[in-house]
Amino acid sequence: MKQVLLAGGCGFIGSHLADRLCRRQDITRLVIVDNLWTGRLENLAAISDPRVEFVQSDVETFASDTKFDEIYHLASPASLPQYMTQPLRTISANVVSALNLLTLLKPGGVIGYTSTSEVYGDPVITPQPETYRGSVDCTGPRSSYDESKRCVEAMLFEAHRVHGTRVKVARLFNVYGPRTRPDDGRAVSNFVTRALQGKPITVYGDGSQTRSWGHIDDIVEALERYFWSEGTDYLARSILAMIMKFRCLKWLSSSRAIFPNPRSYSCRP
């Protein structure tokens, strides 16, 4: 029987992963650590499982006598307005948290991490094959997120290489669905929020940019199969989130307003 730690479990994706973890019968204790920076306790409202403990804490300073069999690190904002306004906090949430979580992992345990398509930066190849190493600006306005994700990937893969730690890294693209924050700031939540308000939909630039979107149900299904399956360690899987790809302009056939493309919202897959 296993003890599991979920960091960032009150967030959009983390709370869905918590739902999935509660379905497992081989877990005796699930500890969810979250400081409620971008997450909400309401996201866990559907869970009434005596095995689940919620600890409101920064992951960086979370301490426990327990060593965990499985640790999932989702403690980072994914929303651009959130991480751009608090870049140092974002770096700490990813990097310092990962360092702490590695100390809480039982020997032979597995640590899963949700990385991002942002590790490719402003890519010159689209769609990106696994072999593509990216085009990242380490001094750019998105670097706190991009580079901290890259640093944690490096940290985990080196832990695997040097210490044999079991690591699972999933590079998610744009995820949407229930529990997305209305102020997330990315395309789907912007479109839905504006539409619900009866306002014209905002399009940055000329709308020809592309995105890869994955519905949360598909993403947590993929994460479950990957994180909890055997024999697929040491893989970064960008394909997980390649559910749909289409051009914004084709989708938005009517009711749109065109806005300049600010640098911070530059075209990303």
Ligand SMILES: NC(=O)c1ccc[n+]([C@@H]2O[C@H](COP(=O)([O-])OP(=O)(O)OC[C@H]3O[C@@H](n4cnc5c(N)ncnc54)[C@H](O)[C@@H]3O)[C@@H](O)[C@H]2O)c1
């Ligand atoms: N949503 C996406 O489209 C997307 C895309 C790529 C990668 N990801 C990654 O998936 C993970 C989850 O994303 P999300 O969309 O659920 O984001 P989210 O902001 O909804 O969830 C993050 C959670 O982590 C918590 N948190 C942040 N820093 C913390 C800290 N230092 N200590 C404790 N708790 C902390 C927040 O309060 C929140 O509950 C993140 O690592 C993100 O980078 C998400």
